[in-house]
Amino acid sequence: MLYLFFFSSANAEGYVKAGESLIWDSENKSYTANGDVEFKNDKFVAFADKMIANYEEEGKDEVFTVIELFNNVVIEFEDETFKGNYAVYTRNDNIIKLTGDVSIESPTRLLTGSELIADIDNNKRILNSANNESLVEVLLENNANN
Amino acid sequence: MINYLIKSIINVLIIIFLGAQSFIYLINQRPLTENFSQKKMTVENFSSIVLSNSGITKIGSEKLNRFDENNFYLEGKSYLENKEYKIYGKNISINLSSEISYSNESVEVVNKIGLLKAQGFKNYDYDGKILFEGEVEFVIKK
Numbered sequence: 001m002l003y004l005f006f007f008s009s010a011n012a013e014g015y016v017k018a019g020e021s022l023i024w025d026s027e028n029k030s031y032t033a034n035g036d037v038e039f040k041n042d043k044f045v046a047f048a049d050k051m052i053a054n055y056e057e058e059g060k061d062e063v064f065t066v067i068e069l070f071n072n073v074v075i076e077f078e079d080e081t082f083k084g085n086y087a088v089y090t091r092n093d094n095i096i097k098l099t100g101d102v103s104i105e106s107p108t109r110l111l112t113g114s115e116l117i118a119d120i121d122n123n124k125r126i127l128n129s130a131n132n133e134s135l136v137e138v139l140l141e142n143n144a145n146n
Numbered sequence: 147m148i149n150y151l152i153k154s155i156i157n158v159l160i161i162i163f164l165g166a167q168s169f170i171y172l173i174n175q176r177p178l179t180e181n182f183s184q185k186k187m188t189v190e191n192f193s194s195i196v197l198s199n200s201g202i203t204k205i206g207s208e209k210l211n212r213f214d215e216n217n218f219y220l221e222g223k224s225y226l227e228n229k230e231y232k233i234y235g236k237n238i239s240i241n242l243s244s245e246i247s248y249s250n251e252s253v254e255v256v257n258k259i260g261l262l263k264a265q266g267f268k269n270y271d272y273d274g275k276i277l278f279e280g281e282v283e284f285v286i287k288k
Contacts, residue, residue, distance in 0.1 A: 015260075016284040022264070024257075026230055027274035033282070041286070055259060061287070062258040 014041040016053065029062075030054045039067060043094065043120055044077040046087070065091050073098065075118075081105045082116060094120040102127070187212040192220075198245050198271050203228040205240070216243040224249075226269070231257040231276075233267065245271040253278070260286040 016022070020035025030052055033039075037051040041064070048069035055062045067089040069075075075082040075096060085100025096118040103112045104125060115128040193206035208222030220238040226247060227233070235253035240246075248268040255262040255276075265280030 013288045014286040016282075016286070018278075018282040018284075021280070022262075022278045022282040022284065024262075024276045024278070025274065026276075031284070057258070060258070064259070064286070 014039070016051070018051075029056065037069070039069070044075050044089075044096070046076075046089075047074040048072060048087070063091070067091075073100075077118070077120065079107055082118060084116065096120065196240075196242065198242075201228055201230075203271075207238070217241055231255055233269070235267070247271070260284055 015038075016031065016033055017038040018033035018035055019037070022034070023032045025032070033051045033053070035049070037046075037048050039046045039048075039051055039053070046067070046069055049071035051070070052068045053064045054066040056065050067087075069087040069089075071085060073082075073084045073087045075087060075098070077096075082096065082098055082102070082104050084098030084102040087096060087098045089096045096116075098116040098118075099114065101112070102114060102116040103110060104116055104118075104127060105111075111127050113127040113129040117124075117126040117128075119125075187210075189210045189212075191208060192210035193204065194210075196203045196205055204227040205218075205220065205225070206227075207220035207224035209220075211219040211221055213219065218240040220240065223234075223236055224238045225232065225234050226238065233253060233255050235249045236251040238247055238249040246269065248266070250266040253264050253267050255264075255267075255278075262278065262282065262284040264278035264282045266278070268277045268279070270276070
């Protein structure tokens with residue numbers, strides 16, 4: 001019990017929460033979470049209807065390597081919020097790729113498009129659009145006043 | 147002549163007696179076996195080892211109820227433990243032939259990723275899948 005206490009309070013880096021169910025598939029090395037899914041690691045917090053997380057062995061432990069998020073995806077990274085219909089995060093390169101009706105919102109602006117690639121380590125954002133009309137930039141109130 | 151008759155009568159009696167003994171032995175054997183296999187068995191503070199698809203699993207509970215050779219019920223605080231996970235729960239049912247164990251009580255699982263808490267579980271051991279139903283929280287260790 002002491003081990004469980006220290007585990008949950010001191011040694012935690014992140015978590016997965018699911019409102020409906022979670023399936024651990026040890027043969028395919030994956031976890032599938034359903035219903036109001038929340039995932040947090042040391043980089044960001046993500047919300048979605050469904051999540052599939054693949055893991056690999058790393059020494060004595062196992063770590064999540066690829067996180068896929070499905071439907072109503074919201075990712076909060078520092079002061080930015082990314083939204084889309086599908087997202088995939090790869091731990092290897094710390095890149096988040098979102099597709100669908102994508103948006104990226106910061107305190108000063110809102111950008112929309114069809115694909116967003118967020119390179120966390122290099123602090124780069126690439127927003128692609130299916131056509132010129134779908135790429136929109138909106139200056140938010142704080143920035144507009146300036 | 148009289149001696150011969152006495153010997154013959156004794157031989158016949160011995161054969162009848164042995165035959166009766168054998169008959170009684172056979173009659174007694176059959177119901178004994180059936181009664182034994184149908185008997186429910188209960189053991190307190192139980193722990194044992196089960197060999198299944200995921201390897202050797204150690205099981206234990208405050209009380210073990212054995213319904214038949216395939217169906218067990220781990221009553222009270224119970225655990226399942228192998229090289230992949232440690233499941234701590236209450237009132238866990240185990241079917242050895244289908245390799246399924248489940249519980250509708252709150253459960254905590256410790257594995258190589260972290261600590262998982264759920265409202266219940268169903269472990270499809272033959273398939274390597276564990277389903278946790280209801281609200282689930284999985285704390286990832288550093």
